[in-house]
Amino acid sequence: MKIRDMAKCLEEFEQLCRAFLKSKNIVDKEGVPSFYIRLLADLEDYLNQLWEDKEGKKKMNKNNAKALSTLRQKIRKYNRDYETEVAAYKENPQESADEEEEKEQGDSGSSSDSDGEEGDEVSATSFLKKKPEPAPEANKFLKSAKGSGDESSSSDDDEDGEDWGSDTVDSGSESSDDGEGKGASLALVFLKKTQESEKSSEKKVSKKKKPKKKERLEEEEGGEEGEEGEGGWEKVKGGAPLVKEKPKMFAKGTEINTVVVLKKLNEILQARGKKGTDRAAQIELLHALANISAENNLGIGILVKIKFNIIASLYDYNPNLAAFMKADMWKKCLECIDELLDILFENNNIFIGENIAEDSESLSISDQPFRVRGCVLTLVERMDEEFTKIMQNTDPHSQEYVDNLKDEGHVCGIIDRLLDYLENKGSTEEICRIYLRRIMHTYYKFDYKAHRRSLGLQGESKSEQDQEESEGEDSAVIMDRLCKFIYAKDRTDRIRTCAILCHIYHHALHSRWYQARDLMLMSHLQDNIQHADPPVQILYNRTMVQLGICAFRQGMIKDAHNALLDIQSSGRAKELLGQGLLMRNMQERNAEQEKIEKRRQVPFHMHINLELLECVYLVSAMLLEIPYMAAHEFDARRRMISKQFHHQLRVGERQPLLGPPESMREHVVAASKAMKMGDWRTCHSFIINEKMNSKVWDLFPETQRVREMLVRKIQEESLRTYLFTYSSVYDSISMATLSEMFELEIPMVHSIISKMIINEELMASLDQPTQTVVMHRTEPTSLQNMALQLAEKLGSLVENNERVFDLKQGVYGGYFNRDQKGGYQQKGGYQRDQKGGYQNKQGYNRGGYNRNHNQSNY
Amino acid sequence: MASRKETAPTTSAVVASTTGTLDSPVKQIQIEGLVVLKIIKHYQEEGQGSEVVQGVLLGLVVEDRLEITNCFPFPQHTEDDADFDEVQYQMEMMRSLRHVNIDHLHVGWYQSTFYGSFVSRALLDSQFSYQHAIEESVVLIYDPIKTAQGSLSLKAYRLTPKLMEICKEKDFTHECLKKANIGFEHMFEEVPIIIKNSHLINVLLWELEDKSTVADKHELLNLSSSNHLEKSLQLLMDRVDDMSQDIVKYNTYSRNLSKQQQQKHQYVQRRQQENTQRQSRGEPPLPEEDISKMFKPPQPPPRMDTLLIAGQVNNYCQNVKEFTSQNLGKLFMAEALQGHN
Secondary structure, eight states: OTTOOHHHHHHHHHHHHHHHHHTHHHHHHHOOOHHHHHHHHHHHHHHHHHHHOHHHHHHSOHHHHHHHHHHHHHHHHHHHTTHHHHHHHHHOHHHHHHHHHHHHHHHHHHHHHHHHHHHHHHHHHHHHHTSSOOOHHHHHHHHHHHHHHHHHHOOOHHHHHHHHHHHHHHHHHHHHHTTTTOOHHHHHHHHHHHHHHHHHHHHHSOGGGHHHHHHHHHHHHHHHHHHTTTSHHHHHHHHHHHHSOGGGGSOTTOOOOHHHHHHHHHHHHHTTTOTTOOHHHHHHHHHHHHHHHHHTTOOHHHHHHHHHHHHHHHHHTSSSSSSOOOHHHHHHHHHHHHHHHHHHHHOTTEEEETTSOGGGOBOSSOSSOEEEEOOHHHHHHHHHHHHHHHHHHSOTTSHHHHHHHHHHHHHHHHHHHHHHHHHHHSOHHHHHHHHHHHHHHHTTSOOHHHHHHHHTOOSTTOOHHHHHHHHSOOHHHHHHHHHHHHHHHOOSHHHHHHHHHHHHHHHHHTTOHHHHHHHHHHHTHHHHGGGSOHHHHHHHHHHHHHHHHHHHHTTOHHHHHHHHHHHHHTTOHHHHTTSOOOGGGGGTSOHHHHHHHHHHOOOGGGOOOHHHHHHHHHHHHHHHHHHHHHHTTTOTTOOOSOHHHHHHHHHHHHOSSOOSOOSHHHHHHHHHHHHHTTOHHHHHHHHSSHHHHHHTGGGSTTHHHHHHHHHHHHHHHHHHHHHHHHTTTOSEEEHHHHHHHHTOOHHHHHHHHHHHHHTTSSOEEEETTTTEEEEOOOSOOHHHHHHHHHHHHHHHHHHHHHHHHHHHHOHHHHHHHHHHHHHHHHHHHHHHHOOSTHHHHHHHHHHHHHHHHHHHHO | OHHHHHHHHHSOOOOOOOOSOOOSSOOEEEEEHHHHHHHHHHHHHHOOTTOOOEEEEEEEEETTEEEEEEEEEOOOOOGGGTTOOHHHHHHHHHHHHHHTTOOOOEEEEEEEOSTTOOOSHHHHHHHHHHHHHSTTOEEEEEOHHHHHTTSOOEEEEEEOHHHHHHHHHTOOOHHHHHHHTOOGGGSEEEEOEEEEOOHHHHHHHHHHHHHSOHHHHTGGGOOOOHHHHHHHHHHHHHHHHHHHHHHHHHHHHHHHHHHHHHHHHHHHHHHHHHHHHHHHHTOOOOOOOOHHHHSOOOOOOOSHHHHHHHHHHHHHHHHHHHHHHHHHHHHHHHHHHHHHO
């Protein structure tokens, strides 16, 4: 205030108001504290004074000036509520100040009192613990108590308000931190509030009442302890054994039985999730407890229960969802789950379920089977998620990633074991869930063994281990079995959707194109995938991409193109496949969204190679687009098949200097250019060469086959392009020459040309005895084409013109003209049918006619 | 080359049919052969493809006849001499020419054209400014491509007085054009040209003809047509596209206008109703508001461009028609020759 930092002042004031609102309850009870009134009054005075001081105001910077005016308005409004009090204060400021002072004395006394008390308590607890290390809670409490003491003794209003404000805000944030934990800090907040209320009330009423207040405070504190018995204070006690040596967990001589151990367990667990709980120590503690119970033969039930809790607290180790587990924790977690599963397998008489109530558990050794609350499945699922998280957070190019990836086998093993277990014991729902986990770990892996087996290469030079490994089921069979079970039994849509997608993906990965396609079509997922949640959508995108690549391998260029079109045309393939975030979006999303998106990312080892994807897309686009372009060179209404491909072509054309192609895209563009000329050899050498092999083609499992297919496609499409482009130059061409030119067998050439003739793409006929193609030469020349285009344009011009006319003439003219238009269209249709020498003339006629028309309209 | 030049003087007057009576001060243009040769030379040396060359015509008016006795070209513009002062250059040129006793009166300008595409806004504007400043000035359009086919194409144009008025007012809305009753055919008027050769020029031409080869002389008989037609069609198509766009623009405009009219009408009616109600209740009527302020009429699209495009289209069509009719004749001739042999 002295430095006229108005912005700061305003902030503080707002904080003060908030604090005041928070303590509203008490204020209601006790009336408005006079120190508060004093503060308000002083502040207003000061502000008014500042306001008058025009000179000073001018000197202030803009921010401050603004803050000042805001503050002034606010305080005016605010003070209206306390008008009488403020007035009273203003009349008699001295008195209340005196009063205040007195009170403060008392207050500081009291707070020091309580301080002492608390100190005692703390020392007591620390005494209990037999360790000088004070529990953090106690520490905090002490601090805050001291803080409040200080505050009350400070006489500067400004300061006072400030401190209060910040303090309250502090405690607010603390309490929000502990939303679920209900830790000691809640008590702290409450305590502080009571203190505040105490103080405020103190300041209002006379000194006499103070002891009473004090009592009340204590009462409240007591009540607090009672209420939150399991809360903060308990924690301190529970924390006590934490630092003890293990054997001392129980008092010496105590008979260790199930009940005691359970009680202990509960104690430990109650500390869980609370602020300041040493999670590592807690895990240690649980381990110790497990050991004790094992030593004392308390039975497996209790052991299982403890194990559950150990794993749970391992998961809890990380405070927030985004962080991933440390390696050692992860190892421990795996071990624990393994052990747990061991136990479960050994003992058939344990029932585990989430729905077994805490009190109906039977853990002691008795004849009836154990009943333990908990769910292994959830634990394993969580483990799987943790694993994904670890993979997401590891640099994919480091050794660490490889090491982590080695654990995948372990994870799969655990899932397998659990699967076995649940198949015997679990409900269908649980089986579905674990099946899905299994599927999720299987679908993206290429089954080399099965692949080799299908090729019939197995046997000769393989080591024994390989032999053994290949004994196992084909992943395809497993996938089939698991997925079919899910299709039949699953009730939640999501699991089934995921299973279908994984199944398709797996089929596609293993080149079972027809199965994959049929499954995709049968599932009707394309219709409603946009309603699914993002992870499923990512899975869907991955599946579509895999499907497209599969189609490409099988030589279904069109299908490949269609499947990849959606992903590629958006230009966000990376994002859609969950393989990385786009920088472009940075300003569009906030940190929170980014975190969520990061969590959705697919681990690196499951990625689909984006370059491969793009290359497959571009090559299939090339194979489709180039012949199409050649066939429709003069068609004004020609549509692009692939925008992306055209874009690449344009980029290639814009290059001022064309060097030899470097990147994959340049290769494809260069190949397209060669293909446009019908030069299949150059095209071939651009698409398949060392660079492209290492970049793209070698990534396919059946490289050789794919390459052969590609060469063949290139030859065929080049032939088509050649015929489209140069048919006007030939009168006839022998098929033998063509077959020689494109290194295709004559029957192949024959079939391609026949197809073109049937589709009316090529105006020619085949002369059987001489094996030649005779061109009919009915394709319009370029001049005729031009005339046709002009005619079309004029047609649209006339239509537009008529529309203007319509507007002027109203309905009648419209009717008249519509008739005429019909006539035009018919004429157009006629033209299109008769692609002959006529056209030219007709085009002219039409042009002439239209011209007249225009003139008449002018 | 030479044959081209040769044809020019021999067809001593290339006169296009004039559009009725000319009420302008210039009824006839007489061009010196020198000017024609100079223009052709200028294009030959500097113009390539679709590039356009321009220059200044000098001469004087005798009665109702404009005699063009000399000309000089504008220098070609390059990017690095952006601060080149054209006016300065012209004055300089004319002064120098006066020193050597050549007519130095500015009577117009000439421009080469590419497949007859000269009807443009730029031409209109500059011709307007010429005609505004020097009443008798004309623009000579030289078509090198047609000339290369064997017949000299040189045409003189002036803006019609109607168009001059419109240009003066700078008002190109459709209403104004309608009032002036101007169509694309009334925009320019063609002035008949007479080429007059001095004896010296005739001598030169004879000499040139002697030098030229036989093939050069008979370009007139060239039968190939598709190239020229394709180009023309291409250009025609572009113009038609433009025209289409313009029409669409106009269409939306008139639709908007009518919509607004309707709104306005409704508003006025509502107002009236309210007022009658108020009157029956004995209240004062609502104050009159400025309706035109509430409903701003949409900006009408300028029609001049459309007019120009129409003129251009007309020009192209004429060109194509001329060309095809000539070619048809040639084809018949060739057929007859073949039959004869």
